[in-house]
Amino acid sequence: MKVFALTGAGVSAESGLGTFRSVDGLWSRFDPMRLATPEGFAADPAAVHEFYNLRRRNMAAAAPNAAHFALTELETRLEARGGELFLCTQNIDDLHERAGSRRVWHMHGEIARALCLHCGTRRDWREDLAVGLACPRCGRAGGLRPDVVWFGEVPYGMEEIEAALETADLFVAIGTSGSVYPAAGFVARAGDLGIPTMEVNLEPSDVAGLFGESLYGPATETVPALVARLLG
Ligand code: BJW
16 A cells, blocks of 8 residues: 655644644744745845744754654555555654654755755755855855745655655645645645545644545544554
8 A cells, every 4th residue: 555645734733843824833923925935035044044043943852743653653564565655744844754754755845954055055954054154065155045945936856746646545634734835736636646535634724625534633643543544
């Protein structure tokens, strides 16, 4: 069995990392147009660095939860049976990896990586970023930014994602509001392909009506229950 799992901020919520669109979410306190667009970075890179430096430190202090661990178990046990988990996350945190997941597709990039706008190099970067820092590869200052995908930018690996969707036996969306495209469109694509779909969330998402099945509750309870059922 090949499972395509799309995760969003809700899977990391119980690890203490905030979601974006809840009442007290990140976008209620911070302006996404200023902090999560290439134009915002060009206008005020220091403010963008401050926002992501804080979130990088929060991520380092957080720990994976039962939902992350359950997805690791799903990957391991599916592979043992000749199956596969394609774990596609919109999250820029590394909690799936720290829970032991071996193959994680970060379609919106990773906060623990930096991208140099001068030479295009992408590298691991776990320290704070700052405007005056020079790229270790090309030596030029002012071009380093978090290697994350902002509004108006093309998410990473869309071809591989489409290929994985086309061969999946089940599409599951976990802890995502279904409000950001192209990820929010995956359920419709899965439906067009005739693949069964399931939503796992605290509450119905913006695209809830497109799923064949749903499971509502905190991810630390619903994801282990789903994994037990799939492996059952
Ligand atoms: C729990 C829980 C618990 C809570 N247990 N659940 C139509 C088609 C294509 C594009 C567009 C389109 N219409 C508009 C666009 C443009 C735009 C877009 O979608 N805008 C919308 C606002 C309308 N999209 C883009 O610009 C994207 N690029 C693009 O489209 O390029 C063109 C292209 C695409 C493909 C091929 C060719 C060309 C880029 C989008 C980049 C998004 N970037 C961000 C920031 C990343 C860095 C960072 O983290 O700072 O990504 S925005 C933010 O939203 C972040 C997230 O990954 C993303 C999704 O959020 P998510 O994960 O769903 O979080 P929330 O907070 O929204 O929801 C949390 C959910 O969890 C809720 O449902 C809760 O109920 C639940 N929950 N606690 C279980 N305990």
